[in-house]
Amino acid sequence: MKILFTGGGTGGHIFPIIAVARELKKVSLEEKLILCYMGPEDDFASIFLPQEEIKTKFILSGKIRRYWNFITFFQNIFDILIKIPLGIIQSFLILFFWAPDIIFSKGGYGSLPVVLSGWILRIPILLHESDAAPGLANRILSKFAHKIFVSFPLRETEYFPLKKMLSVGNPIREELxxxxxxxxxxxxxxxxxxxxxxxxxGSQGSERINEMLLEILPQALKDFEIIHQAGEKNYYQVKRETEAILSKEFQKNYHLYSFLRETELKHAMAAVDCIIARAGSGTIFEIAALGKPSILIPLPEAAQNHQVKNAYAFAKSEACMVLEETNLTPHFFLEKLKNLFSLKANEKMARRAKEFSKPEAVRTIAQYILEYLK
Structure with missing residues (x-):
C-alpha cells in the first residue's frame, strides 16, 4: 500500500501530514505500508519528513502573490507560465513511476501540480482544508477530490459542496x-x-507580535512569566533588545527561543496558563486539544482573510479572545491579558476550548484512508 502526501510551504501543512503519517503507521496492518511526499522544498518538509521515514521528492511549484507591486507582477507571470507547468510535468513523471494508491493533499500552493497530475492519472484524491475560508489551491482542487476533510464545523466552512465535506477537525501530533x-x-x-x-x-514567528511584546515586556514581566518563540528570522534582534531593556531579575522570568521543537513545545504547552498566538488552524486545534485559554491575533494579510475567520469561528464557542491588529496597541493588549486572569475568564475559556476540540481527527482521517483502499 503506497500513500502519497502533498502540500507544503509552512509548518501548518507539514505538521498535520506528520500526524496522519504516524497514525497510519500505528493502525495499519499492512507490512508494506509506503509513505511518500511530493511538494516544494521548504525547511519544514526537508527537515521533519525524513525523520518520519517518509520518502520525499521536491518539485517546482509557483505561487500567486496577492500583494501587488512591479516585482510581484513579473514573479506571478513567471510562476504561472513556467514554474507551475514544469511542476505538473515533474509530478506526472514521478507519480507515473511511483504509482501511489491514493493522494492525501493538505493544500497550499505546493499541492497544485501534484493533485492535477494525480487526477490525470486517475489516482484517488483526498483533500484536507485547515481553514474556515479555503485557500485558492484547495478551491481549485476540490473539483477533483473524492472527499474533502474540513477542520471547522460545516456551517463555518466556505465554498465546498456539502456532499463532499466531512468535518473532522485538524489532525494534530499526539505527542503534543x-x-x-x-x-x-x-x-x-x-x-x-x-x-x-x-x-x-506560528511556525515562522511574527515580527509584529515581537515588536508589540518588546514595548511592554518589562511591565508584563511584573505579572507574568513568559516563554517566547520569536522565529528564526527575528531571534537575534529580539535577543539583543531584550538584553538591553531587561534587568537580571526580569530576565529570569523571560525565556526566549527561536523555534520550539516538538519535544520542547509539548512541555511548554502543558505548563502555560495562557497562549498568545496567530490564528492558524493548526495552532487553534492544538490549543483546543490542550484546553488552554488563548488570545488570538489573526494575521491580517492571510489569504482569503482565513485567520480572522478561523479566530472568530473559535471565539463563537467562547474559547478564546480575538484581538485584531487594526485595533491593537501594546498597552491595550496588556490590559486585556491582565483582565483575562483578574476576571477568571481564563477558566471558562479553558472549558470551552476543550469542548471545541476534536482529538479524534487524525484517527478518523487515517481510518478513512485505509478503509477507502480496502
Whole structure:
C-alpha cells in the first residue's frame, strides 16, 4: 500500500501530514505500508519528513502573490507560465513511476501540480482544508477530490459542496498532548510564581507580535512569566533588545527561543496558563486539544482573510479572545491579558476550548484512508 502526501510551504501543512503519517503507521496492518511526499522544498518538509521515514521528492511549484507591486507582477507571470507547468510535468513523471494508491493533499500552493497530475492519472484524491475560508489551491482542487476533510464545523466552512465535506477537525501530533509541567520547569527554568504565558506567531514567528511584546515586556514581566518563540528570522534582534531593556531579575522570568521543537513545545504547552498566538488552524486545534485559554491575533494579510475567520469561528464557542491588529496597541493588549486572569475568564475559556476540540481527527482521517483502499 503506497500513500502519497502533498502540500507544503509552512509548518501548518507539514505538521498535520506528520500526524496522519504516524497514525497510519500505528493502525495499519499492512507490512508494506509506503509513505511518500511530493511538494516544494521548504525547511519544514526537508527537515521533519525524513525523520518520519517518509520518502520525499521536491518539485517546482509557483505561487500567486496577492500583494501587488512591479516585482510581484513579473514573479506571478513567471510562476504561472513556467514554474507551475514544469511542476505538473515533474509530478506526472514521478507519480507515473511511483504509482501511489491514493493522494492525501493538505493544500497550499505546493499541492497544485501534484493533485492535477494525480487526477490525470486517475489516482484517488483526498483533500484536507485547515481553514474556515479555503485557500485558492484547495478551491481549485476540490473539483477533483473524492472527499474533502474540513477542520471547522460545516456551517463555518466556505465554498465546498456539502456532499463532499466531512468535518473532522485538524489532525494534530499526539505527542503534543504528552507534555509535563515538571519537565517544563526543568527545560525552561520556570519558577511558577506567576502565571506562565506562551507567545508565538506560528511556525515562522511574527515580527509584529515581537515588536508589540518588546514595548511592554518589562511591565508584563511584573505579572507574568513568559516563554517566547520569536522565529528564526527575528531571534537575534529580539535577543539583543531584550538584553538591553531587561534587568537580571526580569530576565529570569523571560525565556526566549527561536523555534520550539516538538519535544520542547509539548512541555511548554502543558505548563502555560495562557497562549498568545496567530490564528492558524493548526495552532487553534492544538490549543483546543490542550484546553488552554488563548488570545488570538489573526494575521491580517492571510489569504482569503482565513485567520480572522478561523479566530472568530473559535471565539463563537467562547474559547478564546480575538484581538485584531487594526485595533491593537501594546498597552491595550496588556490590559486585556491582565483582565483575562483578574476576571477568571481564563477558566471558562479553558472549558470551552476543550469542548471545541476534536482529538479524534487524525484517527478518523487515517481510518478513512485505509478503509477507502480496502
Amino acid at each position: 498532548l504528552r507534555g509535563n509541567r515538571e519537565e517544563a520547569k526543568n527545560i525552561f527554568k520556570l519558577n511558577y510564581k506567576k502565571p506562565v504565558i506562551l507567545i508565538f506567531g
